[in-house]
Amino acid sequence: MASLKHLPAVKGAKVLMVGAGGIGCELLKTLALSGFQDIHIIDMDTIEVSNLNRQFLFRQSHVGQSKAKVAREAVLKFRPHISITPYHANVKDSDFNVDFFKQFNVVLNGLDNLDARRHVNRLCLAADVPLIESGTTGFLGQVTVHVKERTECYECQPKPAPKTYPVCTITSTPSKFVHCIVWAKELLFAKLFGDKNQANDLNVRSSDGASSSKQAEDVFEHRKDEDIEQYGRRIYDHVFGYNIEVALSNEETWKNRNRPKPIYSSEFMPNDLSQQNGSMEKNGAANDISSVSAMASLGMKNPQDVWSLKENSRVFLEALKLFFLKREKEIGNLTFDKDDQLAVEFVTAAANIRAASFGIPLHSLFEAKGIAGNIVHAVATTNAIIAGLIVIEAIKVLQNDTKNYRMTYCLEHPTRKMLLMPVEPFEPNRSCYVCSETPLSLEINTHRAKLRDFVEKIVKSTLGMSLPLIMHGSALLYEVGDDLDEEMVANYAANLDKVILFLCFKMTC
Ligand SMILES: [Zn+2]
Known part of the structure; x- marks a missing residue:
């Protein structure tokens, strides 16, 4: 690993890690030991006792403190000369906007929920920064590479919904x-x-x-x-x-x-x-x-x-x-x-x-x-393996070694004597509403549905858009943002309770 330090792509890279939990701790350690020198890390969580069995940068005395900050201190002890910038914050905060993402050469996800993963995927696409996505469940894990217009994005394939019962x-x-x-x-x-x-x-x-x-x-x-x-x-x-x-x-x-x-x-x-x-x-x-x-x-x-x-x-x-x-x-x-x-x-x-x-x-x-609790007990070794694979893919991305990008699955039982299964990334899905320009068509009963139904159930919940802007023709029906004045906010709130047909009719008259 020490030789990687001399790779200019590694030494000069500015990387963003999202998540300082099970995968994140392993990842930060491995990045530091691999010669990365400028690492930013976002995590909104604080350390809990139940984390200590696998998040090895944390100790009992850290319980209650910010994961991002403590992880930084722990790694600086053995790599004192590198730069680690912690953010004890939610990656969905507006501070972490497209411009923020643009400063990085690659983004590495060590997240535990779909919502944040989708959010980071979209910011990476908007900022045109490669994303390496990961996850583990017990002995299973995977690392995938997402580069705009070259590979599929995180949302190109629909994700299976959590198991439900009739x-x-x-x-x-x-x-x-x-x-x-x-x-x-x-x-x-x-x-x-x-x-x-x-x-x-x-x-x-x-x-x-x-x-x-x-x-x-x-x-x-x-x-x-x-x-x-x-x-x-x-x-x-x-x-x-x-x-x-x-x-x-x-x-x-x-x-x-x-x-x-x-x-x-x-x-x-x-x-x-x-x-x-x-x-x-x-x-x-x-x-x-x-x-x-x-x-x-x-x-x-x-x-x-x-x-x-x-x-x-x-x-x-x-x-x-x-x-x-x-x-x-x-x-x-x-x-x-x-x-x-x-x-x-x-x-x-x-x-x-x-x-x-x-x-x-x-x-x-x-x-x-x-x-x-749908508990699948986390396995520290799986997290360590996955973190290693993330770093390997990050180096390929930084060297623009596009032919060798791999999505890798970590299996519980060997298949053809292999526990790690690398496959070439898929091409972008041309009908993905996140990374392609394909319009989505939707049938809606405009006589009955209110704008609120459309915004809350479809735009926000199903499509996962947190700051939607909704127009009909050139008229603005709804938007979200910190910079709206009171009158606009009241106006949009009133629109939400109106039936869609009424809003469109009013606008075209
Ligand atoms: Zn996509």
Whole structure:
């Protein structure tokens, strides 16, 4: 590696790294050791304890500090004479505009989300700077090269959407544990503790249409004079008992399926909760939210144990109770977080009780947490391999060695005795709306759709355009920016609520 220092392309290059996490730490280290001397690095995150097992530039004492800044200090210790410029900021900030990107010879991504990747891709295209993109998932990883008009851009091929499941499988006919987890996390948890307006009424209701959404809403409401234990049992009996009975009444559904078994709390939970209650009050004195745990208050310790149905039922009721007793202020605003112990306990227990009802094997909290958080454990070695490949491609790009550009996939199992699979980059997709000039055509009901639907659902969400400017003929209908005056802002806001046909008609008259 030391010889690379003498490559003028490397020594004189100004590179931008986006992301100082798992890949970023390895990348910064490898760039510095490879002779790069002018490195800029953007990362908005601060260091967390859970990063320390693989982000080797960070130590316990750095927890809470900026990743970009600490990474710089760590690398300067062994390469004191190079220049590293850290930005503790979001790459989507307006400071990092096209002009900012233009100063670099190459941009290297070590990001963890689609949104930022798309954003950097577009800035690189606008600034005409080559981009090297990367990602890892466990043992899998890839590095791709994107050079305007020479290779495909990051968005030339549509990216697979995160895995989703058919609604009816989740709400009525689960057949795998993951279906129960999705139900517990996305539907039941959201319904009980999340934003009531956002939670989908379909979800926790049974599959028949007997109960109106209004009634369904009432069922989950904690009534004012209701004892919290009564409430927990009522919810339990409704979702695991009553709803299953109602679902069973639809014979069609179960013709070719195993019939689920309704489960009521009285089956497993004789009225001995008061004892548990006492111990919980003693344990539960701590105000620290992270210490609130149903497992702790029930004296259950090992997250790798698979609980019995009775244990799951106790955890379910205890967790629900703890949310209302210890975290009442958050109710209505909670979203599931895999690092929220009580939420994981609740979701594990609820998923297991549902699994028991449908004859699906039960799982431990540890396993359930992995599924609920879509956790694929990060592998430090994969990050190191990918970082090395990024540097190799960066050097080719800087030397304009276009014939040798490669996209490289890091595999989990060897194929033809190879773990690294290099392939030539694809040509740009001529119908890509990001890197080509091809217009997109879209059918929209202009009588019904409001400008807001078009802007929010299509332009911003689907097409990922954060600063759209929308014109009809020569008239400006909508734009976003820091430099708009109040009148313009009010004008655009009013336009958003108008039906598109009306706006276009008004403009052409
Ligand atoms: Zn493209």
